Amino acid sequence: MKNKYVIGIDLGGTKICGAVASFEGDIISKYTIPTEAEEGEEAVLARIITVIEKVIEESKVVEDEIVSIGIGSPGPLDAKEGKIITTPNLPFKNFNIVKPIKDKFNIPVYLDNDANAAAIGENVFGAGKGTDNMIFITVSTGIGGGAVLNGKIYRGNTCNALEVGHMTVERNGPRCNCGNYGCAEALASGTAIGRIAREAVERGESTSLSRFEKITSYEVFKEAEKGDAVAQNILNEALNYLGICVANIITSFDPEMVIIGGGVSKGGTVVFNKVQEVVEQRCFRAMWENTKIVPAALGTDAGVIGAVALAIMESN
Amino acid sequence: MKNKYVIGIDLGGTKICGAVASFEGDIISKYTIPTEAEEGEEAVLARIITVIEKVIEESKVVEDEIVSIGIGSPGPLDAKEGKIITTPNLPFKNFNIVKPIKDKFNIPVYLDNDANAAAIGENVFGAGKGTDNMIFITVSTGIGGGAVLNGKIYRGNTCNALEVGHMTVERNGPRCNCGNYGCAEALASGTAIGRIAREAVERGESTSLSRFEKITSYEVFKEAEKGDAVAQNILNEALNYLGICVANIITSFDPEMVIIGGGVSKGGTVVFNKVQEVVEQRCFRAMWENTKIVPAALGTDAGVIGAVALAIMESN
The missing domain is CATH 3.30.420.40 (ATPase, nucleotide binding domain)
Known part of the structure; x- marks a missing residue:
């Protein structure tokens, strides 16, 4: 052959x-x-x-x-x-x-x-091997996604399906680059986490983040891990919104698996635990019990x- | 043959x-x-x-x-x-x-x-004849939905896909029957519209709704049409949340068509105009321009x- x-x-x-x-x-x-x-x-x-x-x-x-x-x-x-x-x-x-x-x-x-x-x-080849219905989302500078449904890529009518970064998760949230308010991307992307942290420092909040010249989501994760309350709170809020986004995806698509990749997913347990917690609060048990939420496997x-x-x- | x-x-x-x-x-x-x-x-x-x-x-x-x-x-x-x-x-x-x-x-x-x-x-046989990717949602006592994707019914992993009534559209919204807070169903279903109106009357708000013994979404639509400001406001809020739900569906599925049926859709122009307005605010132009939002055709x-x-x- x-x-x-x-x-x-x-x-x-x-x-x-x-x-x-x-x-x-x-x-x-x-x-x-x-x-x-x-x-x-x-x-x-x-x-x-x-x-x-x-x-x-x-x-x-x-x-x-x-x-x-x-x-x-x-x-x-x-x-x-x-x-x-x-x-x-x-x-x-x-x-x-x-x-x-x-x-x-x-x-x-x-x-x-x-x-x-x-x-x-x-x-x-990655974490979703063997699944028929899975959603991949990437959380880094922006938030994007793709879906394999019934074993095939699902593109939608204009090839824009799974633009989940622009799902509204807070009606009166901050303005997103797309023009809408309260998009997941404006509240939970790496860019958003960095921006929200810089705003906290500018407001004069008491945080170890203020000693950095440049604050990105990387510093927020690091300082939160070291116990800084402001950084922890910023992260918790952002991951709560990411959790709402994932919960809404599960409620809509009822997938076997949600795979999360991108820089923010590198945060590891703190990210996946919070997303899982929000999903369990917000989705039907029959659905979340049957949906694995896992990190991307491809490097x-x-x-x-x-x-x-x-x-x-x-x-x- | x-x-x-x-x-x-x-x-x-x-x-x-x-x-x-x-x-x-x-x-x-x-x-x-x-x-x-x-x-x-x-x-x-x-x-x-x-x-x-x-x-x-x-x-x-x-x-x-x-x-x-x-x-x-x-x-x-x-x-x-x-x-x-x-x-x-x-x-x-x-x-x-x-x-x-x-x-x-x-x-x-x-x-x-x-x-x-x-x-x-x-x-x-109905409004979606000839479409390959369409979402149907029904807004009455509850809010439910179904999707035809690539010409086939899409059921998801546990046959619960398109439980869009339980999409979170307001993080700290009212408690839903499902246990979650801020579901579309708790804010925009016929039941929700009736409940919110009764609460307004109980609070003593000045509204023509107070003369009814039993207030359902039907009375809210009727009094709003006659010019009652409280009824109009209740309806506007509920339809705003329905619009967010539909916008999130479009952002996720990128369908050719969203068909809305059920009792609330009988509200007609006031319903479809508001949903369309919110969708245009919240979705990419390339997507909403290519998605028709129409009433169900089957009676x-x-x-x-x-x-x-x-x-x-x-x-x-």
């Missing part, structure tokens, strides 16, 4: 990372170059093609054993059309990135946003593994 | 309604009897079988042209196992209702909760038509 491989491309604002991998998720070859986004659409496209050529060459895999290519990219994008609509750190504007790559390599090419690719990665290669998993899921 | 028909059974606490219908949704025969729930599991099962026999007989359809039976029932239930777990107004406790009916009539029998059946009914026969549609969708 012929061996089968796919190519995954993790397209980011600073670098393009590609890999050839087996259907079991073993990376055969990997290659990374800077994106150089300022050079424009065609130049970045050419660099993606270079990465693909390079990983094929280095993998020593026979070219017709490679069955498809998956690309994970920041959105918003149109996965069905293969178009990147617009995204802050890449030059593409309504640019069909799938067609030229498909024409070049003569195999199917699949595009999806990075949160969906990460969700698929966790489903195929530094999550982006490219997600793109590999996208190629595999869409090839099945 | 042989004509194909299905049977739909709307199982309720007070009556059992059955129908034979064509795949186009035309009802050929219909029969309704009281449930007499107090007589117990076997008696109610026997009455369901009676209804099925009666509608077959009256339809004059040849028995082998009937391909399946759909049953819509209050939940919670296990659709995969065909079991009603427990429900306030029916005698069944962990009762497999599908197996005896399947054994009796020798055709596939499908069970689902009434909100899912209503969602399927709207998708196959008095919605229950049995939903069960018919369930049988058809599952037979496809």
